Amino acid sequence: MRLITHNMLKCHVKNCTDPNKQFPLRFKDVQLEQIDAERNDEFLVRMLPRLDWPALLTTSKELGYSLPQSVPENPVDNDEFLQALHAFILETHVKEGCMVCNGCSHEYKITNGIPNMLLAEHEI
């Protein structure tokens, strides 16, 4: 799973509705993998407003990466920023580990790069 998708993902347990806690999901014991991908600036710029920057910062700190504190003024011409963003959200894949919801502490296990999002009967 790429980190761009993680940034879009919140807990979907039925009774877990606190918006401050169900997003972002916290990583636990993760193994990462770097896979090269082609960079497309147009796509990155289009996705920028959809990304939740504070959440992305939290995730990057958790995983030991560094990103700028906020989106720079003119991201289109900022090659360095786009490269860092591309490497983080599109080239970093989570292979193994766990995602934990801060609200209901449901653990979404990740095996072979596939998160298990199935819920138990009492969570739907």
Added chain:
Amino acid sequence: MSRPEHIAPPELFYGDTEAKKYTSNTRIASIQAEMTLRAVELLNLPDDGPYYLLDIGCGSGLSGEILDEDGHLWAGMDIAPAMLDIAVEKDVEGDLFLQDIGQGMGFRPGTFDGAISVSVIQWLCNADKSENKPRYRLQRFFSTLFMSLQRGARAVFQFYPESDMQVEMIMGIAMKCGFTGGLVVDYPNSKKARKFYLCLFAGQAAPGEKQELPQALDGDVKADGVTYTETRIHNKAHGKTSRKSVKDTSWVLKKKELARKRGKEGVPLDSRYTGRKRKPRF
């Protein structure tokens, strides 16, 4: 026509053998590819650059491969682990999730530019477990999907409805969850080629802008597709089978060798007549 959703729940039906069959069968693959291309066409995405799409019921990534070819980025979800394993083996580019779509999905509002789904939502109408209520599951699915799409985005579902009632139920619930749009039936006059596409719009991109339901394909069915010849069933009915007899010469020789090793007496000698095919009696 047999309906797989009557046989077993999807996560069991698409087990290891079925998943392999599904992916290696060129006929299924070509039909899936054709339907995916049509679904992407119905999405009506503008030409400028790749989009972020959702593939609902991505399976072994047959549809995902086509999205990859178009350069789109996508996330896919499926309930059958065996199918997802094959997708991982094939190295598809998208992000995969093991997810039951009837439990809803947890994407933030406005995540995706569009969603496609090939041969999936008829599965939602089944109640495989006692806690599964099709109406509730459909509603949870459509309402969370509506949330996760950009305003004005489209979701195209190719599906095999079992009856008019089922179509009505699915569409009714989708409309209740805020979608507009309707059903596009391709080749309505051909029983074999007829395909149902549920084309849903998640609101409007700009206020006052009205989305038009796309035109259905009609006329002659293209002949260049894979045609189904029923060779195996035909041969079986006429007493021809491609099955070879297990007890051929090598089997006879092996058995005789074994008998000799065990010290049995009176084992005939091997000759060029051993285990030969006899002439027909009549």
